[in-house]
Amino acid sequence: MMVNRKILTLDEFTIQQLRQFPTATGELSSLLRDMGLAAKRVNVEVNKAGLVDILGDAGSINIQGEDVKKLDVYANNQFMGALKHGISCAGIGSEELDDFVIFDDEVSNNSKYVVLFDPLDGSGNIDVNISIGTIFSVYRRVSPKGSPCTREDFLQPGNRQVAAGYIIYGSSTMLVYATKRGVNGFTLDPSIGEFCLSHPNIQCPESGNFYSVNHGYFFQYQKGVQQYITACQKKTKSEGGPYTQRYIGSMVADVHRNLLKGGIFMYPGTDSKPNGKLRLLYECNPLAFIIEVAGGKATNGEQRILDIQPQQLHQRSPLFIGSKLMMEELENYLMQNK
Numbered sequence: 001m002m003v004n005r006k007i008l009t010l011d012e013f014t015i016q017q018l019r020q021f022p023t024a025t026g027e028l029s030s031l032l033r034d035m036g037l038a039a040k041r042v043n044v045e046v047n048k049a050g051l052v053d054i055l056g057d058a059g060s061i062n063i064q065g066e067d068v069k070k071l072d073v074y075a076n077n078q079f080m081g082a083l084k085h086g087i088s089c090a091g092i093g094s095e096e097l098d099d100f101v102i103f104d105d106e107v108s109n110n111s112k113y114v115v116l117f118d119p120l121d122g123s124g125n126i127d128v129n130i131s132i133g134t135i136f137s138v139y140r141r142v143s144p145k146g147s148p149c150t151r152e153d154f155l156q157p158g159n160r161q162v163a164a165g166y167i168i169y170g171s172s173t174m175l176v177y178a179t180k181r182g183v184n185g186f187t188l189d190p191s192i193g194e195f196c197l198s199h200p201n202i203q204c205p206e207s208g209n210f211y212s213v214n215h216g217y218f219f220q221y222q223k224g225v226q227q228y229i230t231a232c233q234k235k236t237k238s239e240g241g242p243y244t245q246r247y248i249g250s251m252v253a254d255v256h257r258n259l260l261k262g263g264i265f266m267y268p269g270t271d272s273k274p275n276g277k278l279r280l281l282y283e284c285n286p287l288a289f290i291i292e293v294a295g296g297k298a299t300n301g302e303q304r305i306l307d308i309q310p311q312q313l314h315q316r317s318p319l320f321i322g323s324k325l326m327m328e329e330l331e332n333y334l335m336q337n338k
């Protein structure tokens with residue numbers, strides 16, 4: 001049988017990357033394989049989400065007689081489990097859990113990385129069959145190997161990320177990840193159960209005509225944000241306008257579209273929530289890293305997201321992220337209204 005060399009699986013791709021670094025240990029490839037494995041398991045359950053009601057009681061009670069866990073808890077357990085049983089991760093922080101988890105066994109204490117993740121972002125969309133995602137961030141631990149990882153390993157600024165990625169459970173399921181060397185996207189081929197390289201070397205267009213923001217809070221946004229949104233609506237034809245507003249309520253999906261097509265996503269602070277809704281460590285940092293590697297920008301309105309020194313695991317931050325030129329125009333409006 002002829003082997004189709006045009007298809008490169010996630011594992012093959014990461015190993016190929018490794019060959020360019022003779023000193024690399026393969027731990028990152030192994031970690032990405034763990035993430036991919038958990039993603040495939042979660043994907044199966046996400047695909048069945050609409051069947052939960054008709055499967056009835058038998059489908060909702062497990063053999064121990066417990067209620068079947070919610071999908072976001074299931075996803076959390078899958079990612080945490082895959083990383084715990086792998087060889088590369090010393091501990092995790094998750095949006096689902098109050099505190100970080102130190103794995104503390106002989107293999108994990110010698111592992112190089114810690115991972116922070118949001119196991120199922122946009123989970124409010126599960127019930128209505130709209131795309132949801134997983135977001136993750138990988139840091140090299142700062143604590144010495146040979147002992148359990150520590151709090152400091154998790155509270156590193158985003159500019160220390162070694163890799164970051166997301167999985168989008170959409171019309172196709174995709175895994176997109178970035179290292180400093182580039183952003184690459186892999187689409188799950190369900191017939192063989194492999195993520196296959198489909199979007200090599202993703203570059204975010206310098207500009208675009210999508211803007212994603214919750215208009216419902218318009219009057220709670222600061223002046224500069226309101227003015228920028230209005231400017232998007234007033235763009236003339238020659239400026240590529242009027243821009244198209246697209247807001248799914250799953251940030252992964254909105255940012256993914258803008259990454260590929262060009263656009264801007266905003267979750268600003270509001271009167272009642274000055275720091276917005278999104279979490280710095282699980283949502284803002286990984287997406288900011290990916291977008292920057294792809295040529296875009298991400299800020300909290302005042303400073304680069306990746307330069308924020310986190311104080312707490314679950315801290316929130318306003319987020320403005322997207323195509324470079326659109327971000328610069330937004331920044332002008334924010335400056336003028338300081």
Ligand code: AHM
Binds near residue numbers: 121123214250252
């Ligand atoms: P979640 O982590 O609870 O799912 O919340 C994050 C999601 C983002 O994916 C999305 O962009 C945002 O919340 C939508 O929030 P809102 O309904 O306030 O616009």
Ligand code: MG
Binds near residue numbers: 095118121122
């Ligand atoms: Mg989330």
